[in-house]
Amino acid sequence: MNQNLKExxxxxxxxxxxxxxxxxxxxxxxxxxxxxxxxxxxxxxxxKRPLLAVISIIQTFPSVAILALIVxxxxxxxxxxxxxxxxxxxSILPIARNTVTGLDSVPSDVMEAAKGIGMSSTQVLVKVKxxxxxxxxxxxxxxxxxxxxxxxxxxxxxxxxxxxxxxxTGLQTRNLVAVTVGSIAAATMAIVLDALIAGxxxxxxxxxxxxxxxxxxxxxxxxxxxxxxFCIGTVYSILPKSEPDFVVGGKGFxxxxxxxxxxxxxxxxxxxxxxxxxxxxxxxVYSATVNNxxxxxxxxxxxxxxxxxxxxxxxxxxxxxxGVTEFVEQVDGMVNVGALGFxxxxxxxxxxxxxxxxxxxxxxxVIPVAHNLVAAGDLEFFGRPEWITLRDTYDIDFSxxxxxxxxxxYNALDDRQVDLITAYTSDGRVAxxxxxxxxxxxxxxxxxxxxxxxxxxxxxxxxxxxxxKSLIGQISDEEMREANRIVDVDGGSIMDAVAYLQSAID
Amino acid sequence: xxxxxxxKKSFDHGRSFVVSDVxxxxxxxxxxxxxxxxxxxxxxxxxxxxxxxxxSSGTILVKNENILLxxxxxxxxxxxxxxxxxxxxxxxxxxxxxxxxxLLLDWDRSLTRLRCEEILEMVGLPIKDFGxxxxxxxxxxxxQRVGVARALAAKQEVLLxxxxxxxxxxxxxxxxxxxxxxxxxxxxxxxxxxxxxxTEALFMADQIAVMKDxxxxxxxxxxxxxxxxxxxxxxxxxxIPRAKAIxxxxxxxxx
Ligand SMILES: Nc1ncnc2c1ncn2[C@@H]1O[C@H](COP(=O)(O)OP(=O)(O)OP(=O)(O)O)[C@@H](O)[C@H]1O
Ligand SMILES: [Mg+2]
Numbered sequence: 001m002n003q004n005l006k007e008x009x010x011x012x013x014x015x016x017x018x019x020x021x022x023x024x025x026x027x028x029x030x031x032x033x034x035x036x037x038x039x040x041x042x043x044x045x046x047x048k049r050p051l052l053a054v055i056s057i058i059q060t061f062p063s064v065a066i067l068a069l070i071v072x073x074x075x076x077x078x079x080x081x082x083x084x085x086x087x088x089x090x091s092i093l094p095i096a097r098n099t100v101t102g103l104d105s106v107p108s109d110v111m112e113a114a115k116g117i118g119m120s121s122t123q124v125l126v127k128v129k130x131x132x133x134x135x136x137x138x139x140x141x142x143x144x145x146x147x148x149x150x151x152x153x154x155x156x157x158x159x160x161x162x163x164x165x166x167x168x169t170g171l172q173t174r175n176l177v178a179v180t181v182g183s184i185a186a187a188t189m190a191i192v193l194d195a196l197i198a199g200x201x202x203x204x205x206x207x208x209x210x211x212x213x214x215x216x217x218x219x220x221x222x223x224x225x226x227x228x229x230f231c232i233g234t235v236y237s238i239l240p241k242s243e244p245d246f247v248v249g250g251k252g253f254x255x256x257x258x259x260x261x262x263x264x265x266x267x268x269x270x271x272x273x274x275x276x277x278x279x280x281x282x283x284x285v286y287s288a289t290v291n292n293x294x295x296x297x298x299x300x301x302x303x304x305x306x307x308x309x310x311x312x313x314x315x316x317x318x319x320x321x322x323g324v325t326e327f328v329e330q331v332d333g334m335v336n337v338g339a340l341g342f343x344x345x346x347x348x349x350x351x352x353x354x355x356x357x358x359x360x361x362x363x364x365x366v367i368p369v370a371h372n373l374v375a376a377g378d379l380e381f382f383g384r385p386e387w388i389t390l391r392d393t394y395d396i397d398f399s400x401x402x403x404x405x406x407x408x409x410y411n412a413l414d415d416r417q418v419d420l421i422t423a424y425t426s427d428g429r430v431a432x433x434x435x436x437x438x439x440x441x442x443x444x445x446x447x448x449x450x451x452x453x454x455x456x457x458x459x460x461x462x463x464x465x466x467x468x469k470s471l472i473g474q475i476s477d478e479e480m481r482e483a484n485r486i487v488d489v490d491g492g493s494i495m496d497a498v499a500y501l502q503s504a505i506d
Numbered sequence: 507x508x509x510x511x512x513x514k515k516s517f518d519h520g521r522s523f524v525v526s527d528v529x530x531x532x533x534x535x536x537x538x539x540x541x542x543x544x545x546x547x548x549x550x551x552x553x554x555x556x557x558x559x560x561x562s563s564g565t566i567l568v569k570n571e572n573i574l575l576x577x578x579x580x581x582x583x584x585x586x587x588x589x590x591x592x593x594x595x596x597x598x599x600x601x602x603x604x605x606x607x608x609l610l611l612d613w614d615r616s617l618t619r620l621r622c623e624e625i626l627e628m629v630g631l632p633i634k635d636f637g638x639x640x641x642x643x644x645x646x647x648x649x650q651r652v653g654v655a656r657a658l659a660a661k662q663e664v665l666l667x668x669x670x671x672x673x674x675x676x677x678x679x680x681x682x683x684x685x686x687x688x689x690x691x692x693x694x695x696x697x698x699x700x701x702x703x704x705t706e707a708l709f710m711a712d713q714i715a716v717m718k719d720x721x722x723x724x725x726x727x728x729x730x731x732x733x734x735x736x737x738x739x740x741x742x743x744x745x746i747p748r749a750k751a752i753x754x755x756x757x758x759x760x761x
Binding site (some may be wrong): 107108113118119120127128131403449 | 587
């Protein structure tokens with residue numbers, strides 16, 4: 001079997017367990033919450049309209065935004081809790097709406113008869129309305145189940161393990177096998193769960209009816225089989241797991257995966273049980289470390305300086321480092337273990353031939369021709385203070401400013417769709433595409449030293465700190481760029497890049 | 507046994523009355539036929555008796571008790587009701603539909619079953635053939651008979667029937683009318699039966715009330731109505747069966 005595929009399948013049980021746990025918890029809570037909500041809404045028009053409107057509005061919020069909001073509301077807590085809350089919110093609409101529809105669609109003559117023979121309103125609900133609404137309610141639960149399994153992949157972004165780990169890691173590291181395994185796994189779980197609910201419903205509805213015995217047996221047995229698999233999965237997923245000694249966090253790009261892999265590998269060598277939570281948003285991983293949910297991750301001085309501390313001036317590399325350390329330690333109670341050595345700096349990059357053609361060496365040379373150039377930034381650049389500083393320092397603006405996913409941005413430059421991009425200095429693709437990095441004589445770009453930020457609680461452990469300190473100052477710009485290139489350009493695995501860095505350090 | 511005193515019903519806060527000033531009295535063991543054109547307020551009158559609709563004014567006594575002094579749920583359980591729309595529970599078997607009221611009254615299970623068996627037999631749907639079927643597996647007439655069985659199952663003494671035999675073929679209908687009349691006499695049931703069919707009313711009722719536009723035009727025994735109709739509308743109504751009878755005789759003579 002393909003080595004890559006084998007590597008992916010080894011982690012399948014873990015991801016399956018994470019995904020199933022999220023789905024089952026969220027779906028159960030969703031059902032427990034939504035059916036009573038639907039029953040309540042169906043009682044009166046004055047409740048129904050506003051309630052369904054509110055639920056529908058929640059549904060229109062982008063799921064990633066909901067996740068980020070929930071993490072913020074929980075004071076930076078990441079993991080299963082915010083993921084489950086978001087999934088439950090999304091499951092309410094289909095279940096509650098179908099409950100209302102189901103209850104409303106009970107024929108009026110049946111309702112009248114139920115009342116007319118002397119049922120109390122509770123008896124009408126329990127004995128007549130709910131049983132008649134059940135097929136519609138179950139249809140809603142099936143919709144919710146499929147949505148939940150699908151949306152659960154996004155839980156990865158808030159640090160809950162799911163099949164999304166395959167997908168996000170795979171997308172960032174160009175590992176299509178991982179993306180495919182993750183997608184197929186999620187789709188299979190959705191289909192099986194849907195079929196399972198349908199099967200249970202069918203059996204319940206037909207148990208007293210005269211159905212051909214062989215057909216009945218077939219459906220009953222296959223449903224029982226699926227149920228068994230789910231029960232095993234559920235039992236497996238609720239078995240107490242050993243808490244890891246430390247959690248290594250990371251944002252969602254290659255360098256972060258590689259350094260997290262390196263940290264995990266080094267900590268494991270010292271005998272610690274380590275869990276990785278990768279693909280987290282910048283804000284999320286920072287708050288999680290403040291919170292001691294994450295114990296260590298790779299941060300950049302410029303990020304903290306600009307995003308957290310809201311600074312827009314650039315006093316130079318040393319002063320930024322000093323300011324960031326003070327902020328991280330005194331305001332947020334974490335520890336700046338130190339700089340690894342490399343910088344992941346914003347810079348402007350061009351194709352070498354295009355730069356030559358225009359006679360461009362430094363950003364100053366861009367000024368006279370900027371109005372003819374198309375610039376592309378990654379998803380956040382033009383929203384960052386760096387852009388304002390760059391614009392003001394050099395007094396330039398471009399004829400067009402486009403925003404791209406980082407991976408697509410390099411291709412766009414290579415295809416000459418854009419003239420100039422905002423690259424990261426440590427990016428492996430700078431070397432791979434043979435790009436020219438423009439010098440920054442006026443120091444417009446903030447320094448981005450890669451530092452290890454450790455949580456307050458973990459920093460109390462001397463062995464842990466010793467392992468981290470042994471890495472300080474050990475990784476140069478070239479080495480980091482090479483490690484990134486191994487993954488991004490050569491299609492190697494994260495472990496390949498980690499192995500390279502370990503050999504470079506020794 | 508059932509007494510309506512000057513009852514009125516308005517659905518629009520008194521601007522118009524769907525039932526206006528109806529008074530009538532049904533003695534124990536009597537069957538009152540309520541007849542009248544569509545929209546004349548027959549169903550509304552029945553519904554007010556078991557409080558599916560609340561009175562706008564007037565007084566209703568059932569078994570000499572003011573219905574407003576009883577809980578609606580208890581009142582309804584004590585009155586058998588055959589609904590115009592039948593209203594069987596689609597998710598329950600024939601047996602469970604019929605057993606609905608006895609079960610609401612916490613009857614013993616085996617007693618309930620015996621009673622359902624008896625009553626289903628009476629309406630011509632033997633439990634062994636029909637007990638386990640669902641309403642969707644019955645013809646319209648069979649459903650109607652289940653509706654009648656449901657209304658009788660808890661041995662109610664008072665029965666309200668809204669066009670109970672409408673969907674039946676003439677022969678089944680005649681059989682069931684006879685059968686029902688026999689049951690009603692034997693059990694001494696007090697019944698108000700809404701019908702569109704004057705022949706049915708004439709044959710089955712002890713008293714007939716003719717309704718039009720929410721009012722009772724005339725009330726009396728079949729004989730009184732036939733001999734002394736005191737409204738054109740009543741006259742027209744009883745002309746129909748009479749004309750039919752004459753026409754039939756002519757047909758037979760002419761052969
Ligand atoms: N809930 C309601 N709201 C408003 N108007 C109603 C309501 N129920 C009945 N009505 C009106 O009251 C009038 C009498 O209705 P009812 O059902 O009592 O007639 P009916 O004599 O039973 O007619 P049919 O023979 O067609 O069954 C009709 O004009 C009807 O439109
Ligand atoms: Mg009617």
